[in-house]
Every structure is written in structure tokens, then in C-alpha cells.
Amino acid sequence: MHVIMLFGVLLSSYLMVATKRISALIRTFRYQSLFLFMATFAVALKERQAELYAIAGLLLVIKVLAIPHFLYRIIKRIRPSEDLGLFINAQLSLACALSFTWLSWVFTSRLITPPGGTQGIMITVAFSVVLAGIFIMVSRMMALAQIIGLLVMENGLFLLASTVSGGMPFFVEIAIFFDVFVSVIIMGIFVYRINKLFTHIDVNKLSSLKG
Amino acid sequence: MQIFFILGIPLLLGIAAILVKKERAFGIINAIGHLAVLSLSVVLFKDLILSGRTYSYFGFIYLDALGAFFIFVISVVSFAAALYSIGYIRDEVGEALISEKKAGLYYALFNLFCFSMFFVPAVNNLGMLWVAIEMTTLISAFLVGFHNTKDSVEAAWKYIIICSVGIIFALLGTILFSYAFSLSSGGMKSLNWSDMAASASGMDKNIMKTAFIFILVGYGTKAGLAPMHTWLPDAHSQAVAPISALLSGVLLKTAIYAILRFGIIVIKGAGFQYFGNLMILLGLVSLIISSGFVLVQKDLKRLLAYSSIEHVGIIAIGFGLGTPLAFAGALLHIFNHAVTKSMMFFGGGQIVSAYKTHNMNDIRGVIKSMPFVGIMTLLGVFALTGLPPFSIFISEIMIIIAAFVKGSYLVAALLLLLLAVIFGAFIYHFGNMFFGKLPKDMTVRTERLSGKLAFLFLFFQICAVGLLLPFIKKDLLWITQRLFHI
Numbered sequence: 001m002h003v004i005m006l007f008g009v010l011l012s013s014y015l016m017v018a019t020k021r022i023s024a025l026i027r028t029f030r031y032q033s034l035f036l037f038m039a040t041f042a043v044a045l046k047e048r049q050a051e052l053y054a055i056a057g058l059l060l061v062i063k064v065l066a067i068p069h070f071l072y073r074i075i076k077r078i079r080p081s082e083d084l085g086l087f088i089n090a091q092l093s094l095a096c097a098l099s100f101t102w103l104s105w106v107f108t109s110r111l112i113t114p115p116g117g118t119q120g121i122m123i124t125v126a127f128s129v130v131l132a133g134i135f136i137m138v139s140r141m142m143a144l145a146q147i148i149g150l151l152v153m154e155n156g157l158f159l160l161a162s163t164v165s166g167g168m169p170f171f172v173e174i175a176i177f178f179d180v181f182v183s184v185i186i187m188g189i190f191v192y193r194i195n196k197l198f199t200h201i202d203v204n205k206l207s208s209l210k211g
Numbered sequence: 212m213q214i215f216f217i218l219g220i221p222l223l224l225g226i227a228a229i230l231v232k233k234e235r236a237f238g239i240i241n242a243i244g245h246l247a248v249l250s251l252s253v254v255l256f257k258d259l260i261l262s263g264r265t266y267s268y269f270g271f272i273y274l275d276a277l278g279a280f281f282i283f284v285i286s287v288v289s290f291a292a293a294l295y296s297i298g299y300i301r302d303e304v305g306e307a308l309i310s311e312k313k314a315g316l317y318y319a320l321f322n323l324f325c326f327s328m329f330f331v332p333a334v335n336n337l338g339m340l341w342v343a344i345e346m347t348t349l350i351s352a353f354l355v356g357f358h359n360t361k362d363s364v365e366a367a368w369k370y371i372i373i374c375s376v377g378i379i380f381a382l383l384g385t386i387l388f389s390y391a392f393s394l395s396s397g398g399m400k401s402l403n404w405s406d407m408a409a410s411a412s413g414m415d416k417n418i419m420k421t422a423f424i425f426i427l428v429g430y431g432t433k434a435g436l437a438p439m440h441t442w443l444p445d446a447h448s449q450a451v452a453p454i455s456a457l458l459s460g461v462l463l464k465t466a467i468y469a470i471l472r473f474g475i476i477v478i479k480g481a482g483f484q485y486f487g488n489l490m491i492l493l494g495l496v497s498l499i500i501s502s503g504f505v506l507v508q509k510d511l512k513r514l515l516a517y518s519s520i521e522h523v524g525i526i527a528i529g530f531g532l533g534t535p536l537a538f539a540g541a542l543l544h545i546f547n548h549a550v551t552k553s554m555m556f557f558g559g560g561q562i563v564s565a566y567k568t569h570n571m572n573d574i575r576g577v578i579k580s581m582p583f584v585g586i587m588t589l590l591g592v593f594a595l596t597g598l599p600p601f602s603i604f605i606s607e608i609m610i611i612i613a614a615f616v617k618g619s620y621l622v623a624a625l626l627l628l629l630l631a632v633i634f635g636a637f638i639y640h641f642g643n644m645f646f647g648k649l650p651k652d653m654t655v656r657t658e659r660l661s662g663k664l665a666f667l668f669l670f671f672q673i674c675a676v677g678l679l680l681p682f683i684k685k686d687l688l689w690i691t692q693r694l695f696h697i
Contacts (some may be wrong), residue, residue: 111417111421130379130383137376143368150376153376157379161386161389164390166393166398168338169336169400169401169402171339172336172338172339172402175338175339176338176341179346183345183371186349186352186371190352190356190368190371193359193364194364194368203368206369208361208362209362209369209444209449211504211508211509211510211513
């Protein structure tokens, strides 16, 4: 069961890397968060810890419901073009994402655990999701894609934290959720401002400050 | 006990700023509040240094002499910035650049920013440390984009995105540290620095070393270490002048504090060599890159920003050398750079707002048009480039001597060479600005009293440290040993 969720998380990161449209990106991010929620919820059911239920609940409320809703609202308000503006085309992006997974596997098996085992797989998935997030950030021109890339990285870290150290202390986890939520809102505010001042949200064209 | 007031006062001021409508009155209240914070932090620092004790409250707040030192540095600069803000904001309101309501927002954000920075050295939990540093980014992004012009919003966007990505790496490193800790302690879950430092020698070396790379990339981005520095010149040059001073003077130092905290764990667990080499490498890269940009710079505030990268590089080299003298020099340099660079940003801010341009080629005859600011900034240039008898000279010479004594001749030689290059560039740029022919339409401007006080307060500390310190060097080494429990 757990492995299926994990596979879902990985697969959705591939889909995000390959997609060309902003609404599809947000939708897939929502699926990824949903898989993450289900994985956490499954662990919570097994271990019967109140804290885990709370974390799963927060995941559902913030990352599955609130943040995608907020991002959709931005799109509705400012109506950017659907195109994400790919520096690297979809096929090549997907190839990159696959190679990231391989790299994470090498990294994990060399360094972290004795190779193999469920933990090794989970860490590999976590690292490749983080790398996919970075990739989305640097190879897409639209400002909203950068926000989502950041969130994808954060998802990967959440997975990593829950695998390697059994999750962070409860109040730290809460603080990080709060922090992520606030940072998305603030970045959203800046996207509005950029749109108002520049009449586009193409970060590739934000290049007046140099040297 | 003082720490609760140090954290509480900015928070209360932040809330009060929204409620109090008169920006003029509030500016003065704000400065008085930060004076109180400053005196409390002096008391706290003295107490912890002399007694060598550590305070811990609820296992959440942990204070030792190192943390108290950083709190002291932050409070010095935040007081100076609060003092300077009174006149600066009044001018902006007077010229109708911002509304009275927006001035209230400025003071609220200013205090929240200070609060989040004070929180960084006080907190024990490394996860909360991460949250606090990310909070500083989020709050100050508004202060960078405060004027809502195209340039400032672009700078704020780059700032928030680059620092958030960087800091995610720091979180990754933190998670790996906690993994190494839980392996060594049989599955115990803790992110407390005091726990990790206590059992550092038992932690897995490989994981720790890898984790430290992530920490260095993550917090190094925030500290402005090259090559992760790209956000820094944009943000520092576009922010409101008092905020530039805070960003450059102390925000970078809070990230250095975070690196040091992890560094202490790595030094205890995996030996000094690894930590030292990485710090020296990043420090030299920062120096080389910044000296190049300083040479060809045209924008006044960007020049100062690149100089911050240079000084962060010097600090990193100081910590990387690792002898007690180098550590003392690096810590002292943190303080010296904080006060000197704040003064320079105040001066730079005044010049930019008087001449209405950032371009140094269009700024001429500053000494004639603004006598007080001009002379103070000129002295600041001498202090910043490391001329005696000012304080930066002392800390730089300590680091260079430490490098020679340790036998790192290459590091010492590069440091001297690059410092000479930067010195030349600064004298060239500022010489033209100060002594050139005054443009026709410029009138003589006088500085407000609050602004003068801010300049004099900082200048006093530059001189005091520069003149008195050579006589108490022995005590300084003793203090450093206290700070790092060596």
C-alpha cells in the first residue's frame, strides 16, 4: 500500500516536469500532495499517533486544498497565457527527471543506508522529487512555476524527513507548514505586483538589474 | 530573563506601529524601544561572557555567549537603523513618496524583521532556527519591494525566490543532521542544538559531512557567500536605506551564525580540517568575485552590496583558519562590518535621495552639497577599506596574521592582494563622488538631528573598537575561548 503511494508521488513529479500548461501543473501538484497525504495517513492509522493524524490533516488542508485553490485563484484573476514557457522541451525534461532519479539512487546507495531496502527506495524518491522541484524552478519562465517548484521541493523534503528521522518534532513540523503557507501567499502577492507593473509574469524578462 | 524582553519589545512595537497613527511620534518611540533592547542585550552579553553560563528556557530557548554576541550585534544595528529611520521616513512622507499609513506599515515590518532576527540566535531547535531565518526572508521581501517600482519588485522577487530555494537546501541538511543524530542515539528524535553538540563525536561522519555541504549551500545563500550571492546586490540596492543597513549589517550575520552552529557540530564530530577548507574556499571565491564587481561598478548602492560579499568572505576565511586569533578576528569583523557598513548605507541612502540617482558618474561634489553626511561617509570609506585607526583594520590584520602564523601563505597573500584591489577601487569611486564639481542645480542639504545621532553613534563604535582594542587583545582571545568552549 505504502509503495503505491510512493510511486504516485514519484509519478506525479514526472508528470509535472513534462507538462506544458500551468493549470495541469497545479492539478498534478495537488495529486502529489494527495498521495503524500494518503501515505502519511496510512502510517498514522498503523501507529495510532495523534500527532501523525494532525500532520496528515494539515497536509490535506494546506497542500491539497488551500494552496492549489489559491494558485487557481491567481490564474483566474490575472489570466496569464496557459503556456509555462519551457526552456527545455518536454521530452528532454522527462529524460532529465529520469536521470535525476538514477542519480538519487546512486547518491542514496553510496552514502546514506546500506543499499536496498524500503528505506533506500523512499530516500531515493524523496531526493528525486527535490531535484524535480529545482528543475521546474530553473527551466520554466513563468513566475507561478517557480512557486510550484518550491512547493515540490518542500514535498520531497517532507517525505525525506518522515523517512529518515521518523518526522521532525511536532511543533517544528507545524511551524514549517505555517511557513510554507505564508511564503506561498507572499509570493502570490508579488506575482500580482509583477503582473500589475510589468503586465506579464515572465520572470525571464525581469532582467533590468545587472552587474 | 532579558531575552524575553529583547524578543518582546520589537513584537510589541510592531503591533503598536499599526495602531499609532502619527508616524513622527512613533519613530521616536521606536528608537527608544530599540535603545532599551540594546541596553538589555549589553547586560545579557556581559552576564554570559563573564559567568560562562548558558541559559535554557523550556528546552526551546538556549542562550550561550555566542548567541548573546550575535544578539548584541543585531541590537546595535537595529537601534542605529531605528534612529536613522525617524528622519528618513519623515523626509519620504514630506516629499509625498509614501503616505502616512504606509509609514506605519514600514515601522510594523521593521519591527517584525528585527524580531525574527533576534529569534535566530536565541532558539535551540535547529528546525525552528530554519523557520526563523525563512521568516526574515519573507518579512524583508516586503521591505525590499517597499517602493513598488519595477526595479524594487524585481529585486524582491529574485530575493524571495533565490533565498527560499537556498534555504530549502539548509532544511535538507538539517534533516540529514537529525538523521545522523538519531542513528547515533538509538532512534531518539531531537533537533536541539545542545543535544546534537553533546553527542557529535558519535554521529556518522559521512552523513554529517554531506549534510554540512547542504547547510553551507543553504545558509551560504542567505549569508551572501559567492557563488550563491546573486540576489544580494539587487535586494540591498533596492531596499529602503535603513533596511539596506539591516540586511547588510546583520541579516547576513544571522545566516553566518547558523553556519557556525552546524560548524561546531561538524568540528566536534568530523575534525576541523573539513570545515576549515570549505569555509576558506567559499571565502576566497567570494572575495575574488566581489573584487571584480567592485572594480567595474557604476551603481553606488550595488557597490556597497558587493563590498558586503567581500566582508562576508573575509569572515568566512577567518572562521576557516580556525586558530583562536583567527576566530577572534572573524567575530570582531562581524561586529566591525555591521557598524561600518550600516553607516555607509545610511550615507549612501542620503546621497542617493539627494541626487536622485544611483549612478556614481552623476554624483559629484558630495562634500560641498552635504557637509556632514559627506565627511562621515568619507571616514566610513576609510574605515571600510581597512585603514587604521578604524576598527576593520584591527580585525583584518588579526585574520591576516593568523593566516601567516598558521602557514597558509597563499590565503594570506590572496587576501592582501584582493583587499588592495578593493581599496583602490573604493578610493577611486568615492574620490570622484566626493570631490568632483558640484552640479548646478544642487542645493546644500543639512542632516536631521536623528540622522546625525545615528551616524555619530556608529562612528563612535568604529573608533572605540579601533583605538581601544589593541590594548586588550589578551582579553579578546580569552573571550573567544569562552564563546566556542574550546
